[in-house]
Amino acid sequence: MQPPALTLYNTLTRAKEPFSPLVEGEVRMYVCGPTVYDLSHLGHARKEVVFDVMVRYLRFRGFRVHYVRNITDVDDKIIRRAQETGVSWKQIAREFEQAFRDDMEALGVARPDHEPRATETIEEMQELIRDLLDRQFAYVSEGSVYFSVEASRDYGKLSHRNTEELVAGARIEVNESKKNPLDFALWKASKQGEPSWPSPWGDGRPGWHIECSAMSRKFLGETLDIHGGGVDLIFPHHENEIAQSEAATGKPFSRWWVHNGLLTVEKEKMAKSLGNYITIRDALRELHPETLRMFFLSHHYRSPVDFSKEAVARTKKNLDYFYNTLLRIQEVCGKETGPPRDELEGESRAALEEGLAPDALEAMRGVTERFQAEMDDDFNTAGALGELFRAATVLNRWMDGADPGRSERGERVLRAFRRELKEIGEVLGLFHEDPLPWFRQAGTPGEAAGTGLSDETIEALTAERERARKAKDWATADRIRDELGSQGIVLEDTPRGTRWKRTT
Ligand SMILES: [Zn+2]
Incomplete structure (x- = not known):
């Protein structure tokens, strides 16, 4: 039977389409990267996690993925920040580029195959601008070069609007040197004190849109399989990228356009003026990176996401549930990894059936x-997590009712499930921690201990309670439990003894 195809929503056609790359087995993917003038916030984190998981999943599916994400290191915002702070634009750009990399590493977002800087692609941009001038899609005016939207046949095809609507709807800067208000700068004549590079049109710097067209052509060729970014980039950035790339090459620029939805905080747009602006590093002071990843992945990438304390607390509970499942499996089977999936398929299905309740087998x-x-x-990461949750629930129920450690087959099932959960975790960037420390770390990494009790003290008290229970001294046993409880330590009695977890 042919495996069902991967389908992917395309903003260009507004439909889900069966995905097939231009070259079989290879995916050329470009995603617009950060403009490095400030610390990245939760909206950026969501976008990067979304595309990180897409790339990992495509690789898991057997595609060779060539993934490029640019660094915009020359831009109005960087120049403004430099002027405000009295630091050079280059220093600002390098500092926040490093901060972005550090944030991505903390979030477990893998580095793309290429991460070109705009300032290192000036030559390629000028080449592209020359092509556009030669083909009469662009014109020079007062030392700047503009793309002529009128010359483009299908401008507006990505945002599904025609040029009149765009002129009416968009906030467009009035600029005397442009012929049409929708025309956009490919090359900007530099003002005094701004970074500049020599060019045939005078000293200047590149416009924003041209860099992505030039960089994607340099590293991935003229036609991409997937071009991604936030939904806020559809117009004008991506519309302009398409117009200039297709005008220059006469070929389709990208076969799929993929856009992630935006993020709000407590139902409001994030803004520094509202005091709800959360940087990635601030968020990671309170949340484990896996909690944040799982929070993003619990929503479809195209849907809007609202970040709230309650929603994140729910996510943490769900993630705890998976870690608790892993902990129970570890208590039965130790840390040994399970048999590979295909081995299980071939040799021991029948054996498994003997050792397992039918519903647990089905879940597994x-x-x-x-x-x-x-x-x-x-x-559909949300649906995928739902499937994992269902399987874990059934296995937990089975473990509640049976003593899985009694049968070797039961152990094999648990180990195999753990292996699959870990493999899937590689795609989602989850379940990397050891389950016992997961529950014993005080609060979250980087945060001060939520309780004054050391692991040793808790162990000693737990042992003391165990002895009291054996002696049927219920009063002492209960007192110790309550004492620990008041310090945020819960005790769970299992057939294999008592385990403790921190809850704060
Ligand atoms: Zn771009």
Whole structure:
């Protein structure tokens, strides 16, 4: 049977389409990167996690992915920040580029294959501008070069609006040297004190849009398979990228346009003036990176997401549930990894059936396939997490009722499930921690301990309570439990003894 195809929503056609790259087995993917003038916030974090998981999943699916994400290191905002702070624009750009990299590393976002800086692609941009001038899609005016929107046949095709609507709807800067208000700068004549490079049109600097067209052509060729970015980039940035790239090459620029939805904080747009502007590093002071990743992935990438304390607390509970499942499996099977999936498929299905309740077997069977079916449906990470949750629930129920450690087959099932959960975790960037420390770390990494009790003291008190229980001294046992409880330590009695967890 042919496996079902991966389908991917395309902003260009406004439809989900079966995904097939131009070259079989290879995906050329470009995503607009940060403008490095300030610390990145939660909206950036969401976007990077979304595309990180797409790339990982495409690789998991067997595609060779060539992934490029640019660094915009020359731009009005960087220049303004430099003027405000009295620091050179280059220093601002390098500082916040490093901050962005550090944030991505903390979030577990893998580095793209290429991460070109705009300032290192000036030559390619000028080449592209020359092509556009030669083909009469651009004109020179007062030392700047503009793209002529009128010369473009299908301008507006990505945002699904015609040029009149765009002129009426967009906030467009009045500029005397442009022929049409929608025309945009490919090259800007530099003002006094601004960074500049020599060019055939005079000293100047590149416009923003041209860099992505030049960089994607340099590293990935003339036609991309996937071009991504936030939904806020559709107009004008991506519309302009398409117009200039297709005018220069006469070929389709990108076959799929993929856009992630935006993020609000407590139902409001994030803004420094509203005091709800949360940088990635601030968020990670209170949340484990996996909690943040799971929060983003619990929503479809195209949907808007509202970040709130309650929503994040729910996510943390869900993530705890998976870690608790892993902890229980570890208590039964130790840390050994399970048999590979195919081995399990071939040799021991029948054996498994003997050792397991039918519903647990069903949950265990094909969890990766069900994960894949959800992800194949336009990267439905929320559905995929739902499948994992269902499987874990059934296994937990089975563990509640049976003593899985008694049968070797039971252990094999648990180990196999853990292996699959870990493999899927590689795609989502989750479940990397050891389950026991997960519950014993005080608060979150980087935060001060939520309780004054050391691990040793808790162990000693737990042992004391164990002895009291054996002696049927229930009063002492209860007192110790309450004492620990008041310090945020919960005790869980299991057939294998008592385990403790921190809850604060
Ligand atoms: Zn771009």
